[in-house]
Amino acid sequence: MPVSLPSTEPSGDSVSRIxxxxxxxxxxxxxxxxxxxxxxxxxxxxxxNVFHHFKSKDELYIRSLSQACEASRxxxxxxxxxxxxxxxxxxxxxxxxxDHMLSHSRDSRLILRxxxxxxxxxxQRLAQEVFRDNFNRLVxxxxxxxxxxxxxxxLDPVFISTLLLGANVFFFQSQEVMRHLDGVDFAxxxxxxxAMFVDILMRGAASxxxxxxxxxx
Amino acid sequence: MPVSLPSTEPSGDSVSRIxxxxxxxxxxxxxxxxxxxxxxxxxxxxxxNVFHHFKSKDELYIRSLSQACEASRxxxxxxxxxxxxxxxxxxxxxxxxxDHMLSHSRDSRLILRxxxxxxxxxxQRLAQEVFRDNFNRLVxxxxxxxxxxxxxxxLDPVFISTLLLGANVFFFQSQEVMRHLDGVDFAxxxxxxxAMFVDILMRGAASxxxxxxxxxx
DNA sequence: CATCATACTGACCGACCGGTCGGTTTGTAA
DNA sequence: TTACAAACCGACCGGTCGGTCAGTATGATG
Numbered sequence: 001m002p003v004s005l006p007s008t009e010p011s012g013d014s015v016s017r018i019x020x021x022x023x024x025x026x027x028x029x030x031x032x033x034x035x036x037x038x039x040x041x042x043x044x045x046x047x048x049n050v051f052h053h054f055k056s057k058d059e060l061y062i063r064s065l066s067q068a069c070e071a072s073r074x075x076x077x078x079x080x081x082x083x084x085x086x087x088x089x090x091x092x093x094x095x096x097x098x099d100h101m102l103s104h105s106r107d108s109r110l111i112l113r114x115x116x117x118x119x120x121x122x123x124q125r126l127a128q129e130v131f132r133d134n135f136n137r138l139v140x141x142x143x144x145x146x147x148x149x150x151x152x153x154x155l156d157p158v159f160i161s162t163l164l165l166g167a168n169v170f171f172f173q174s175q176e177v178m179r180h181l182d183g184v185d186f187a188x189x190x191x192x193x194x195a196m197f198v199d200i201l202m203r204g205a206a207s208x209x210x211x212x213x214x215x216x217x
Numbered sequence: 218m219p220v221s222l223p224s225t226e227p228s229g230d231s232v233s234r235i236x237x238x239x240x241x242x243x244x245x246x247x248x249x250x251x252x253x254x255x256x257x258x259x260x261x262x263x264x265x266n267v268f269h270h271f272k273s274k275d276e277l278y279i280r281s282l283s284q285a286c287e288a289s290r291x292x293x294x295x296x297x298x299x300x301x302x303x304x305x306x307x308x309x310x311x312x313x314x315x316d317h318m319l320s321h322s323r324d325s326r327l328i329l330r331x332x333x334x335x336x337x338x339x340x341q342r343l344a345q346e347v348f349r350d351n352f353n354r355l356v357x358x359x360x361x362x363x364x365x366x367x368x369x370x371x372l373d374p375v376f377i378s379t380l381l382l383g384a385n386v387f388f389f390q391s392q393e394v395m396r397h398l399d400g401v402d403f404a405x406x407x408x409x410x411x412a413m414f415v416d417i418l419m420r421g422a423a424s425x426x427x428x429x430x431x432x433x434x
Numbered sequence: 435c436a437t438c439a440t441a442c443t444g445a446c447c448g449a450c451c452g453g454t455c456g457g458t459t460t461g462t463a464a
Numbered sequence: 465t466t467a468c469a470a471a472c473c474g475a476c477c478g479g480t481c482g483g484t485c486a487g488t489a490t491g492a493t494g
Contacts, residue, residue, distance in 0.1 A: 204421030
């Protein structure tokens, strides 16, 4: 049986290179700004070759986004709730979620742009599914922590989850801007950002006793 | 002296219509997706007429964004801190900031996209200036409230401001997605969102006494 | 070896892009 | 009325876009 590795690798290599280049360019510049010629050039193949492997620009984009979503979903699945008390678990989720976004910023940008730009289509559906999975995972954690008595019973886990995801997403999106804002010294310290955020989420920011407008046993 | 109103309005009318159309299309679809032909059509003039009034697509875009930034800045200036205790003033800022974004969503999208996409250029600079002004205004409010003793002295007003702006920006960006998430019942109630957020910001989410890891007099 | 399928590419296609050009229309001033 | 400037526009320009085509090269199979 002949060893045919040299013959099968170029093909797989091209598709991989094309997808990697596409993900990079689409993430950085968005769908409309990126031409197929640019993708081909970045992948080191001809444009016609790109069209040999992918039926259209749209298919290339959806494949790229799909891979990003799969990677994000794998990361979510690999997230272990582990041990610790409620707030430690919450803190761990915040840290791991933010760490994933930052260390896979290309994928994260692809997904987030679809969520934020709100253009109907397959791309948006894929990205929203990932977003929803993250959200539901977090709601489950928060609800569990609430059942254990760690969170005020008058609070909605759904709302807390929104705040948590929002804080992380905002950090990811605005990191570059924050670096240039006077007084911001945490733009390059995501873990510290997470710690400060969870601290305030847990204990609040008010000084001293607060008017008891809500129910807080 | 002849009254020459009929002669000066058509010109002003065209430019205004062009800018309005441009703002609308750029806000919805982004710079790259919008053609000058589309802008011209939406404004009811010819493409050549657009180029008569604006030197280039880029100039049209910058002018559109500039107007959006001016409007946003005017809104910030009109924001009165007014009376009330510290937390009432914070709540008012949150409400007014979010209300402005939602009621001027076209402008807000234009500005926010520049901040988030992070493409170097005039557009980014303009948007970041507005972002920074909002930020600094909020930091000043928070710092004042902290001096009055309403906020924990161990907290950084800059960080609190980041959380506040982030929460509002996230609500604005994700409103459409949130409408489709199970259990989210506040997507169309920004005021309620703001109230819940400030409540948690003030009192925290933890139930009962919390481990005193920080300084909280 | 012949056959077939896959990978690859330069050249080409029609459509569309941002922008220009020459001409017409409109408005203003003297 | 004439002269000028501004507004306006259809036609045009060179370039780029996504995509196609015909041909070549390569690899696998019988």
